[in-house]
Amino acid sequence: xxxxxxxxxxxxxxxxxxxxxxxxxxxxxxxxxxxxxxxxxxxxxxxxxxxxxxxxxxxxxxxxxxxxxxxxxxxxxxxxxxxxxxxxxxxxxxxxxxxxxxxxxxxxxxxxxxxxxxxxxxxxxxxxxxxxxxxxxxxxxxxxxxxxxxxxxxxxxxxxxxxxxxxxxxxxxxxxxxxxxxxxxxxxxxxxxxxxxxxxxxxxxxxxxxxxxxxxxxxxxxxxxxxxxxxxxxxxxxxxxxxxxxxxxxxxxxxxxxxxxxxxxxxxxxxxxxxxxxxxxxxxxxxxxxxxxxxxxxxxxxxxxxxxxxxxxxxxxxxxxxxxxxxxxxxxxxxxxxxxxxxxxxxxxxxxxxxxxxxxxxxxxxxxxxxxxxxxxxxxxxxxxxxxxxxxxxxxxxxxxxxxxxxxxxxxxxxxxxxxxxxxxxxxxxxxxxxxxxxxxxxxxxxxxxxxxxxxxxxxxxxxxxxxxxxxxxxxxxxxxxxxxxxxxxxxxxxxxxxxxxxxxxxxxxxxxxxxxxxxxxxxxxxxxxxxxxxxxxxxxxxxxxxxxxxxxxxxxxxxxxxxxxxxxxxxxxxxxxxxxxxxxxxxxxxxxxxxxxxxxxxxxxxxxxxx
Numbered sequence: 213x214x215x216x217x218x219x220x221x222x223x224x225x226x227x228x229x230x231x232x233x234x235x236x237x238x239x240x241x242x243x244x245x246x247x248x249x250x251x252x253x254x255x256x257x258x259x260x261x262x263x264x265x266x267x268x269x270x271x272x273x274x275x276x277x278x279x280x281x282x283x284x285x286x287x288x289x290x291x292x293x294x295x296x297x298x299x300x301x302x303x304x305x306x307x308x309x310x311x312x313x314x315x316x317x318x319x320x321x322x323x324x325x326x327x328x329x330x331x332x333x334x335x336x337x338x339x340x341x342x343x344x345x346x347x348x349x350x351x352x353x354x355x356x357x358x359x360x361x362x363x364x365x366x367x368x369x370x371x372x373x374x375x376x377x378x379x380x381x382x383x384x385x386x387x388x389x390x391x392x393x394x395x396x397x398x399x400x401x402x403x404x405x406x407x408x409x410x411x412x413x414x415x416x417x418x419x420x421x422x423x424x425x426x427x428x429x430x431x432x433x434x435x436x437x438x439x440x441x442x443x444x445x446x447x448x449x450x451x452x453x454x455x456x457x458x459x460x461x462x463x464x465x466x467x468x469x470x471x472x473x474x475x476x477x478x479x480x481x482x483x484x485x486x487x488x489x490x491x492x493x494x495x496x497x498x499x500x501x502x503x504x505x506x507x508x509x510x511x512x513x514x515x516x517x518x519x520x521x522x523x524x525x526x527x528x529x530x531x532x533x534x535x536x537x538x539x540x541x542x543x544x545x546x547x548x549x550x551x552x553x554x555x556x557x558x559x560x561x562x563x564x565x566x567x568x569x570x571x572x573x574x575x576x577x578x579x580x581x582x583x584x585x586x587x588x589x590x591x592x593x594x595x596x597x598x599x600x601x602x603x604x605x606x607x608x609x610x611x612x613x614x615x616x617x618x619x620x621x622x623x624x625x626x627x628x629x630x631x632x633x634x635x636x637x638x639x640x641x642x643x644x645x646x647x648x649x650x651x652x653x654x655x656x657x658x659x660x661x662x663x664x665x666x667x668x669x670x671x672x673x674x675x676x677x678x679x680x681x682x683x684x685x686x687x688x689x690x691x692x693x694x695x696x697x698x699x700x701x702x703x704x705x706x707x708x709x710x711x712x713x714x715x716x717x718x719x720x721x722x723x724x725x726x727x728x729x730x731x732x733x734x735x736x737x738x739x740x741x742x743x744x745x746x747x748x749x750x751x752x753x754x755x756x757x758x759x760x761x762x763x764x765x766x767x768x769x770x771x772x773x774x775x776x777x778x779x780x781x782x783x784x785x786x787x788x789x790x791x792x793x794x795x796x797x798x799x800x801x802x803x804x805x806x807x808x809x810x811x812x813x814x815x816x817x818x819x820x821x822x823x824x
Contacts, residue, residue, distance in 0.1 A: 306358020314368030532736025535647025586717030597645030731757020
């Protein structure tokens with residue numbers, strides 16, 4: 213026993229000291245327990261803070277990850293003619309969108325949905341397998357089918373309200389109306405000018421959407437603010453007269469191989485524009501004049517299209533002889549001449565560094581002021597303009613509205629480019645009175661003649677007759693502003709003189725049987741763009757006038773740019789005036805006046821006499 217104990221003890225000692233077990237003191241255990249309790253309390257406090265105190269904040273963050281306020285486009289207001297005929301209208305449609313990540317069986321869903329969305333199965337299956345998260349299936353589905361798609365509740369398919377803009381009359385008045393883009397925004401013409409009014413006020417719809425922008429399945433949308441439909445426009449345009457005007461102008465562009473044409477018909481008393489045509493011949497090369505943007509669709513005459521810009525307002529040109537009314541009316545207003553005042557008129561003259569001449573060679577002639585206007589003598593007009601003087605001519609240019617944009621404020625409208633005392637040259641003493649210096653838009657020329665027809669009262673042109681509310685109620689637009697530009701006596705004298713232009717002068721092609729017509733022709737050279745020279749063989753042919761001259765109701769201008777078969781205003785533009793004005797007088801039931809105006813005796817003028 214003693215031996216065994218001794219050996220065991222010796223073995224234990226050989227193995228080293230005995231193991232010691234480490235234990236925590238009660239103080240340490242209490243400290244650790246306190247730490248755990250504190251951590252739990254803090255965690256519980258934070259959890260309570262999140263769940264109770266900040267619940268609304270974090271819930272809002274969570275919801276905002278999928279909730280989105282979507283803009284709802286308002287239905288765009290329509291555009292109508294003066295008789296209520298639709299020129300432009302927006303039709304409500306359904307926009308069908310797919311989140312193809314949510315579509316599990318593309319072929320099966322395409323087969324079921326194809327009849328409703330009006331998309332072939334093969335094409336629809338392709339759309340549903342793109343894996344882009346946002347695919348437009350149909351952006352102009354009718355509302356009935358759109359509702360059916362919604363009720364069918366196809367996975368990943370959402371239907372939203374949309375609309376499509378259409379022009380029921382095709383290209384009619386397109387240069388005037390303009391267009392909208394794929395988002396419904398007006399990009400040109402009246403669609404652009406009245407964008408804010410036509411577009412209305414967009415609404416807000418709250419939806420729950422995926423990151424792709426497509427609504428989540430089984431989620432409901434809420435209307436936060438209803439969209440307010442746009443206000444429509446009732447124009448002064450008469451669709452029937454617009455069609456006749458465009459067709460007559462188009463045929464003349466084609467037959468003369470001209471580049472562009474403008475024709476505008478206006479109500480003398482109100483300034484309301486009844487027709488406004490602006491066309492381009494796409495079969496004719498523009499050459500140095502540069503391309504004329506068009507809409508790419510024929511107006512019914514091969515090669516003739518609507519211009520993108522309404523040239524009656526946006527294109528300035530040297531008007532030539534139609535501008536001579538400035539000179540004659542200024543001389544009459546100043547009491548310097550009477551219609552019968554006689555002048556000795558040579559066929560040419562040198563002024564400054566330039567040589568001026570009449571369109572035709574002739575010996576010294578003795579012509580009355582009326583004959584000078586009827587024959588469109590450049591030298592005779594200069595002699596009258598010299599009596600008026602530089603300041604008098606410039607003042608009359610301003611008095612008749614040249615150089616100022618109209619109250620129409622058409623997109624891209626030009627005020628023109630006028631000679632002033634600051635940039636006056638000696639040769640302008642001849643050039644300005646005969647219409648060679650100033651560049652003005654056709655609308656300003658028509659406004660000046662309209663003032664003569666309106667007993668000297670200048671009336672601003674007007675395109676919008678009223679505003680159409682969503683309920684169909686019409687709010688009339690304010691009447692056009694007016695001012696006295698000429699005395700009634702001067703206007704009436706100019707009227708009589710302009711009648712002789714048609715009866716015995718360069719405008720005989722504007723004669724309308726049964727009606728007295730007053731007007732003036734013009735054949736103006738075209739400057740070479742960017743050069744101090746003229747474009748060889750290129751002219752602007754124009755005619756502007758009014759009828760019935762004894763009691764004017766309608767005024768009209770026709771400008772045809774660069775005709776090639778014949779160049780003269782009397783042979784190119786006057787016939788268009790005659791055709792359209794004849795229709796308009798009968799269309800509006802304006803009775804034949806039966807007034808007999810005797811033509812000048814002992815005076816003759818060829819149609820080619822108005823070249824400047």
